[in-house]
Amino acid sequence: MRANLAVPVPMNLFSPKSTGTALLAAVLLLAADPALAFRCGTKLVRDGMHEQQVIAACGEPTSVRHLGHAVRAYDYRFRLRNPGHVYYRTPGVGHFATEVVITEFIYNFGPRKLMRRLIFEGSVLVEIETIGYGYTEK
Secondary structure, eight states: OOOOOOOOOOSOSSOHHHHHHHHHHHHHHHTOOSOSEEEETTEEEETTOBHHHHHHHHOSOSEEEEEEEEEEEEEHHHHHHSTTOOOBOOSOTTEEEEEEEEEEEEEOOOTTSEEEEEEEETTEEEEEEEEEEOOOOO
């Protein structure tokens, strides 16, 4: 006597719930923030780096512009727990206000690569923006 070993095959491979989840994930990926990091050669440049670390990784920027000053609340307790990092947040216990210089670096990597706009607050990288393809220096 032979046993019936038939395996049921589902007719619908994708359930509506899994399709909806995949669609939601795709929309969230498309709506993601601008670049949080980029590469200069083999080195990674990311938020929280100091100006000198960026210059060591990428070289001198094509242009440097001082945008002004801003008052930020500085959390010295975060700095004690995380040496080398600066964390700004709203004033409260453990915070004090400090004035920081806001500086913009533009890196032009040539016509076949994207240019980058870096914003520093108090010499700490806080924003990385892609601003289109570069150009050939004359």
